[in-house]
Amino acid sequence: MSKVAIQRCQTYEYDLVYSSLINIIENSDFPAVENKRVLLKPNILSDSKPELGITTNPVVVEAMVNIVKSKGAREVLVGDSPGLHTPQFHGKNCGIAAVCERTNATWVNFADNPRTHKVNRKTKLNMARVLDEVDVVISIAKFKTHELMYLTGCVKNMFGTLPGLNKSPCHIKAASREKFAALICDIFKESHCNYGIVDGIIGMEGPGPANGTLRQIGLLIGSSDCFEVDEAMRIIMSYKQDDIPILNEGKRKGLTSLTPTWTLLDPNDLIIKDYRIVDVAKKEGLIKSLLIPFLTRGSDRKKAQKRPTPNFDEKLCIRCKRCIDICPARALSLKNNVVTLEETKCVRCYCCHEMCPVAAITIEKDK
Ligand code: SF4
Ligand code: SF4
Structure with a gap:
């Protein structure tokens, strides 16, 4: 205490x-x-x-x-x-x-x-x-x-x-x-x-x-x-x-x-009732939480990939490539001058979102 x-x-x-x-x-x-x-x-x-x-x-x-x-x-x-x-x-x-x-x-x-x-x-x-x-x-x-x-x-x-x-x-x-x-x-x-x-x-x-x-x-x-x-x-x-x-x-x-x-x-x-918090993912029910490790064969990455992917706004993007440099999964690249995401590689860590200097990356509501 x-x-x-x-x-x-x-x-x-x-x-x-x-x-x-x-x-x-x-x-x-x-x-x-x-x-x-x-x-x-x-x-x-x-x-x-x-x-x-x-x-x-x-x-x-x-x-x-x-x-x-x-x-x-x-x-x-x-x-x-x-x-x-x-x-x-x-x-x-x-x-x-x-x-x-x-x-x-x-x-x-x-x-x-x-x-x-x-x-x-x-x-x-x-x-x-x-x-x-x-x-x-x-x-x-x-x-x-x-x-x-x-x-x-x-x-x-x-x-x-x-x-x-x-x-x-x-x-x-x-x-x-x-x-x-x-x-x-x-x-x-x-x-x-x-x-x-x-x-x-x-x-x-x-x-x-x-x-x-x-x-x-x-x-x-x-x-x-x-x-x-x-x-x-x-x-x-x-x-x-x-x-x-x-x-x-x-x-x-x-x-x-x-x-x-x-x-x-x-x-x-001091609770701020209208504080805009991040949507919290629904907790799995008991049966699902027991089944998920089995269904995903213990794959942490598969579990992470249930979260939403980042979205990139082409119009806001200034092509600074910070998101590409920070991405731990190498899931991003610049193709035809547009930041492109390879969804199967993305681990939904949102480092790209943290690093974007112009708020061109958004994360949608968690599933
Ligand atoms: S969420 Fe993480 S893994 Fe996915 S593109 Fe962004 S930095 Fe890469
Ligand atoms: S960090 Fe933001 S502005 Fe920079 S390339 Fe990525 S999306 Fe575009």
Whole structure:
């Protein structure tokens, strides 16, 4: 049972964000950082402008750097790795490079010399080496919906510790929602994350995590149990109790008890009934859920392919090829100058949808 602190904060005005975060930290189990090296891991899904609301707002990151420093940290490091990670990436457009310059925090390139981790019995993955070199890890996520995982918060944020395209094979290894959620939990565990903050001052609803619409939420949330921060998000977004695969898997794996103590505000008083959530796939009835593994001969990919395919709007598409480069299944190509999908290869991971800079890719309602 962990303390989860939810604090109102309506704007990105620095002093307000700073004092709100201090209140959160004082009302939750913030780790000791004195004389320690501390890694802050914001969500930089793509290096886009802060006003697009895709990335953790730089004001929240700056306030956290200064708070951690004021508590005596020896060094504060900041880093993330988008799916399409260029060698020179350092968070320039999203404003986080400037935060590092202003605060003397050290920017870490996760793609430099990653280390292979055995995240579970069958899976080895390259993760940012800095995880082995710091004492405290803090996930600073963004309050957003997510087409595949329904919401993305502090736990899913740690997927970014896999540098660039090292993330892609995970969608092939674990194509079903449940298996992907289980793998995210394993990666989260391996990241040894100690604390989570969610920037919910402005959140994203609808087809997140990159192409949804922005919505004023006016909240910051923090806890030493990242699953319980995400549980607060689930409640506020008005998802049902068992809707979120990462929370279900986290509980099943014993990584959280999901019995939070709300020390400031209670999310049950903050539910946004008309929040535009992602349609949750109907749960299989008992008989069907027992039969499906047999009918699909255990094929994770076949199960994933029951989900809807992405649709490409030729008129909106600017032929940047980001979707083609990110696709883990190599299901996309440019034919006659039109992005073309090979449906039988597609594993419905929606990475293409996340990466499209002009919202030319849509996902229809789940079956
Ligand atoms: S086409 Fe899109 S949804 Fe399908 S596998 Fe490729 S990236 Fe994933
Ligand atoms: S990412 Fe979007 S704009 Fe770029 S090629 Fe794909 S569909 Fe077109």
